Amino acid sequence: MHTHRLQSSSAQFHSDPKIGRLILVSLVLHVLLVLVMSGTWFGPQRRDQAPVYYVDLVHKPVLDPQAGRPDPRPKAKPKPAPVKSVAVPQPPKVVEPKKPTVKVAKPAPPTVVKSELKPDPKSEQKLQSAIDAMRERQSRQAEIDALKQKLAGLQDTRAAAVPADVPVGMPTGTGDEVGVSMLAYIQEVIKQNWALSPYLLDQSRLASIEAKVSVRYATDGKLVGFRILKDSGDSQFDDSIKRAITKSKQLQHKLPQSTELTVVFNLKEMAEARR
Amino acid sequence: MRIFWLLTLILWLGPWAATAATEIEISAPGEQTMPLALTSFLAKDGPEVAEIAGEINEVLAADLDLTGLFRFVDPAAFLSDAGRIGLYSTQVDFTQWRLLGSEVLIKGAYTLQGDQLIVEARLFDVINRRLLTGRRYVGRTKDVRRMAHTFADQILKTLTGETGPFNQRIAYISKSSGNKELWLMDVDGHQPIRLTDHRSIVLNPDFSPRGKELVFTSYRANNPDLERTEIYTGQEAKVSSQQGLNVAGRYAPIGRELAITLTKDGNPEIYLVGFNGSIHKRLTNNWAIDIDPSWSPDSGHIVFVSNRLGNPHLFIVNVYTGETRRLTTRGKYNVTPAWSPKGDRIAFTRQQGGSFDIYTIKVDGSDERRLTFGPGNQEHPRWSPDGRFLVYSSDAGGKKGVYVMRTDGTGARRLTSPESDSNHPAWSGRW
Numbered sequence: 238m239h240t241h242r243l244q245s246s247s248a249q250f251h252s253d254p255k256i257g258r259l260i261l262v263s264l265v266l267h268v269l270l271v272l273v274m275s276g277t278w279f280g281p282q283r284r285d286q287a288p289v290y291y292v293d294l295v296h297k298p299v300l301d302p303q304a305g306r307p308d309p310r311p312k313a314k315p316k317p318a319p320v321k322s323v324a325v326p327q328p329p330k331v332v333e334p335k336k337p338t339v340k341v342a343k344p345a346p347p348t349v350v351k352s353e354l355k356p357d358p359k360s361e362q363k364l365q366s367a368i369d370a371m372r373e374r375q376s377r378q379a380e381i382d383a384l385k386q387k388l389a390g391l392q393d394t395r396a397a398a399v400p401a402d403v404p405v406g407m408p409t410g411t412g413d414e415v416g417v418s419m420l421a422y423i424q425e426v427i428k429q430n431w432a433l434s435p436y437l438l439d440q441s442r443l444a445s446i447e448a449k450v451s452v453r454y455a456t457d458g459k460l461v462g463f464r465i466l467k468d469s470g471d472s473q474f475d476d477s478i479k480r481a482i483t484k485s486k487q488l489q490h491k492l493p494q495s496t497e498l499t500v501v502f503n504l505k506e507m508a509e510a511r512r
Numbered sequence: 513m514r515i516f517w518l519l520t521l522i523l524w525l526g527p528w529a530a531t532a533a534t535e536i537e538i539s540a541p542g543e544q545t546m547p548l549a550l551t552s553f554l555a556k557d558g559p560e561v562a563e564i565a566g567e568i569n570e571v572l573a574a575d576l577d578l579t580g581l582f583r584f585v586d587p588a589a590f591l592s593d594a595g596r597i598g599l600y601s602t603q604v605d606f607t608q609w610r611l612l613g614s615e616v617l618i619k620g621a622y623t624l625q626g627d628q629l630i631v632e633a634r635l636f637d638v639i640n641r642r643l644l645t646g647r648r649y650v651g652r653t654k655d656v657r658r659m660a661h662t663f664a665d666q667i668l669k670t671l672t673g674e675t676g677p678f679n680q681r682i683a684y685i686s687k688s689s690g691n692k693e694l695w696l697m698d699v700d701g702h703q704p705i706r707l708t709d710h711r712s713i714v715l716n717p718d719f720s721p722r723g724k725e726l727v728f729t730s731y732r733a734n735n736p737d738l739e740r741t742e743i744y745t746g747q748e749a750k751v752s753s754q755q756g757l758n759v760a761g762r763y764a765p766i767g768r769e770l771a772i773t774l775t776k777d778g779n780p781e782i783y784l785v786g787f788n789g790s791i792h793k794r795l796t797n798n799w800a801i802d803i804d805p806s807w808s809p810d811s812g813h814i815v816f817v818s819n820r821l822g823n824p825h826l827f828i829v830n831v832y833t834g835e836t837r838r839l840t841t842r843g844k845y846n847v848t849p850a851w852s853p854k855g856d857r858i859a860f861t862r863q864q865g866g867s868f869d870i871y872t873i874k875v876d877g878s879d880e881r882r883l884t885f886g887p888g889n890q891e892h893p894r895w896s897p898d899g900r901f902l903v904y905s906s907d908a909g910g911k912k913g914v915y916v917m918r919t920d921g922t923g924a925r926r927l928t929s930p931e932s933d934s935n936h937p938a939w940s941g942r943w
Contacts, residue, residue: 420534420536423536424536424537424538427538428538428540428541428542429542429543430542431538431541431542431543432541432542432543432544432545432546432547432615433541433543433544433546434544434545434546434580434581434582435544436579436580436581436900436918437581437671437672441856472673473671473672473673477541479640480615480637480639480640481541483639483640484639496534497534498534498535498536499534499535499536500535500536500537500538501535501536501537501538502538503537503538503539504539504540504541505539505540506539506540507539507540507541507544510540
């Protein structure tokens with residue numbers, strides 16, 4: 238009897254075309270909603286990309302250097318003289334050998350004449366060593382010049398290979414100064430202001446601890462506000478984050494627009510280093 | 513119409529989804545120490561005594577430096593606020609300290625009235641301009657170091673949630689008096705006092721977890737017997753004087769029992785004995801040598817050394833079932849284990865390449881880490897009660913001495929003078 242009722246209600250269900258259409262529309266809406274929420278509608282998100290960090294140990298990030306994305310730099314003319322690098326970022330400075338501080342008597346002709354007049358084995362030795370030193374200096378200089386030329390050549394090749402959409406401030410970028418994107422700038426400022434000793438935390442949690450904070454900056458670089466989206470469960474960790482953000486309440490540079498972003502704090506790098 | 517609503521929905525959610533994608537990750541702090549400004553304590557009401565202020569600063573600086581938590585702001589850079597007593601947050605010019613890059617600030621004052629000393633100490637959060645903790649200690653002039661150690665403990669409690677181990681004691685064996693006797697000192701090596709006068713050989717001390725009491729092995733009766741002493745009264749009593757060795761006595765963290773190595777049956781074995789020496793249980797029964805027991809914090813397991821598989825290695829035995837498993841597999845000579853008070857790791861000594869060094873290993877036998885790298889021999893590691901530090905003996909400077917380091921092997925420093933020729937340290941519980 239019960240089965241019969243079910244069958245009859247099912248038949249009624251199929252016989253009403255409006256209900257079927259409504260369900261179909263509902264299904265489509267749900268699918269669309271899922272697509273929108275997952276973000277796939279808008280293409281791949283930044284977060285999904287494996288982050289690649291370029292650390293410039295010489296140049297700290299600066300916002301809006303000279304002209305943001307610079308034009309392709311002029312091709313360096315082949316010069317025999319040491320080439321002054323203008324690529325972004327500046328290559329590590331080649332440490333030139335220090336000029337010899339020991340003053341070596343130049344093999345000036347009068348001295349030679351003198352020595353000829355009075356053949357002194359000591360002064361001859363001195364002269365010889367001075368000539369040797371000079372030769373060595375010259376050969377070193379020649380080596381350095383050759384290396385510099387080689388380096389300049391490499392930079393030319395690299396600059397030519399750089400695609401047009403390389404982010405500003407990346408080592409593969411081009412231009413006259415090291416620059417950085419706004420996000421990288423904010424990231425660096427907060428990171429520099431974040432002080433936390435690993436000894437404060439439970440060592441077993443170093444790899445897994447994480448907190449998310451939403452921060453909002455006005456165009457004048459002032460922190461409008463922040464809120465913890467997800468705490469780490471460790472009060473020391475959370476306090477250190479709050480201190481870091483409070484210390485970053487005024488950025489040194491203006492921002493192109495008011496910015497709200499989510500900062501994920503974790504200790505993955507530290508945990509990796511302490512393995 | 514439906515399409516219109518759908519488009520509206522997408523347009524409304526679009527910016528939201530785009531905003532959610534703006535996310536940056538910071539995977540390490542810019543600085544792995546907390547910038548700390550430690551100001552000199554100032555005289556409040558009584559006379560100014562430079563020694564008192566100097567001693568407080570010295571103790572606080574040494575204790576806090578050992579933690580590895582802080583980077584000290586150079587006192588030469590201090591501004592005018594360092595010269596003012598600021599015991600309340602409203603009295604402190606935080607802008608000055610912020611300018612110096614400090615995140616936390618220690619200020620304090622003392623009052624000396626006759627021999628009575630009152631020390632008031634404060635820890636401030638410079639960034640949030642608030643008082644983190646404050647204490648007022650009353651005592652005599654000779655207590656000044658103790659007051660400073662106690663405040664260092666308080667600072668650790670405030671910042672980490674766990675009290676520091678600085679106002680505690682370290683027992684050790686020293687030949688300062690000509691014989692190997694039991695000594696006691698502060699955790700920074702100051703104020704050493706001799707506890708025994710056996711004029712024989714005293715070895716291997718261990719603190720009672722409940723009180724100020726120690727067990728040790730003494731040869732004064734021409735046999736290595738286990739004895740105990742009450743630190744304040746100086747009263748001594750024999751615990752175990754079985755024929756043969758009565759060595760390496762270790763108090764159970766929970767319960768009134770000791771683990772000990774006895775050779776009464778000819779072969780070194782691990783036993784559990786009561787405080788009167790009565791044997792409760794024989795834990796090992798093996799042809800091999802079983803020595804050096806150390807309890808797990810829950811008193812359920814004991815780690816010990818055995819050469820039952822050839823070379824001396826560490827084994828763990830379940831106290832209730834007797835079930836035994838091997839812990840170390842590397843090396844050929846692993847001895848003197850010490851179970852951490854947190855229960856997760858075991859410190860031990862390994863002989864390799866002719867010298868001894870200290871290692872730690874997880875209780876499951878994984879994640880072995882070498883902490884010391886010579887020169888000389890590093891032996892007898894013992895944990896501080898909070899599990900942050902290890903105290904051990906080393907002959908790196910020629911004569912044997914007691915050293916302390918963080919449990920990752922950093923910050924090692926000598927505590928005893930080279931003349932004291934000391935070893936076998938043990939860290940007390942809460943004093």
